[in-house]
Amino acid sequence: MSKQSFNLVIDPWIKVIEKDTNQEKLVSLTEFFQEAQNYRQLAGEMRSQDLAILRFLLAILTTVYSRFDANDEPYEWLDVDKEALQVSQSVDDDEYDQSDLQETWHQLFQAGHFSEIVIRYLNQHQKQFDLFGSQPFYQVTADQYDLLVPTKKKVASGSGTVSIKQMNRLISESNNTPSLFTPKSEDEKNKIALDELTRWLITYQNFTGVTDKTKIETDEKFSTPAGWLYKLNPVAAKGQSVFETLMLNLILFNQDTKDHYIQQKPVWEYDNINDYVTERKKMILPDDVSSLYTAWARLLHIEWDENEQPTIFSAGLPMYSSENAFKVEPMSTWKHDAQGGADDLKPAVKSTRSLGIAMWRNFGQYINVEKTDGNVTGVEPGLVTWLHALKNKGLIEKNRHLNLISAVLVSDGNATSQAPVVEVTDDLTIRADVLFDTEGTQRWPIRIENMIDTTQQIGKDFWQFAATIGQIRNLDARSFASQQSATFYEQLNTPFKLWLASLSNDDDRDAKELAWKHDLRQIVLDSAEAFMQTSTSRDITGIIVTTKEKSREINIFTANNYLRHNVQKHLEG
Structure with a gap:
């Protein structure tokens, strides 16, 4: 094959939008980190792809700046091999000083750009970032693959492959089940440029389903896992530039581990693939985010034809559990595990049944809302705790608007496939001092949560109104009400988000609540009223409903009066 190299460090593959021109541009890792302050946002094929790539980029930054300060010097308490740019021996907890990491973050944020050490690190690891290298990026060689899979699944057998059209999450088509509505024709589904393949390669390792039949050989049996990010309900912070976005998500210090240095270990820093696979077989959750952000769901090997088109061999790897991973994984919301103990937590994964529920309706999953009785609504994402720490330490302005975003790839819920069926994106914007307000019983998080409770009660009132209309029309009342309720909440989303973004600590809080009501x-x-204006003769005439106690007549007027009564009661209460 003529092509000998496609290196992520020097070859363009990351899609961004330039701030000055609003034009899309393809850049290499080197150009990306040198010019991150000049890009508005990542601009890949999907927002969930952008999230996977964001985490990959954060793994690089977390690794580098947990070793080097903003002046590109190793921390005094850290022994770093200046050639390999890796930690050469463990850190004495008595010497470790977390405030140095805080100062690094502060200096970088003030400078408005990343320092040269990131490029030096990438150049040092160039061979691990080449699609065609001796240690190919996010892949293994044929010999390594053959050593780790059963004999009948070796590369020469031609079995255990995954097609481009399945890795491409805009298509997600298996060879058995054609996808009817795709952005590519049948002839083009399995053709791909190297830059796009790189983006999907990272995405696939994060958002893999469970259809693969090939697994690596292990002493103990394991189930083929889904990708790590696929098992979360992701949340990230978005800045006004790519640089700001990376910095707001760059968690360099942690209150839970302030007396203990966490050594970062991204997948490319393993000396050989066998060491990585050996570690993964233990299924022990790592304690560093770089390991999580670069965790492979599959052992992949790519064979290339003369036209530079790939045949991709895929084998499942054992995956650690995401339950109770909240102290390590910062980019997820969490909920209590109904099947576990009182302290057991699992990611609050979105399903096909919760597609229409916007982020603001789950406000208590994103911020600890401490009630007046001292009870806390839930466990906030580590990312939000990090942003709180930045605000408390004065590293970001208290009146800064924080934009929390989510990009969720939702599976079909089928235990044997977990194929993606829809991507759901959402965001909410709120000022830092409002989100982290501590003003006693008047604090905003409590009031916001109360307003959401009130809003959802009005949503229930409307659902009941719609169900009554469905009953009058002799429809499936629950189904009809659910459809109308979804439309109602769609109408609420924009005005509530605007109200949320408008809040400040200088507001008359009672007046702001009344404005939303x-x-x-x-x-x-x-x-x-829209129902009233389009009412039918059956709606007006109504029906007789008979219960054990009595019979009564219901029509659109009685339903509307009952809704108005409930709205008045619940808004005045």
């Missing part, structure tokens, strides 16, 4: 009342009554 006024808007909410108007939206729900307008939604009901």
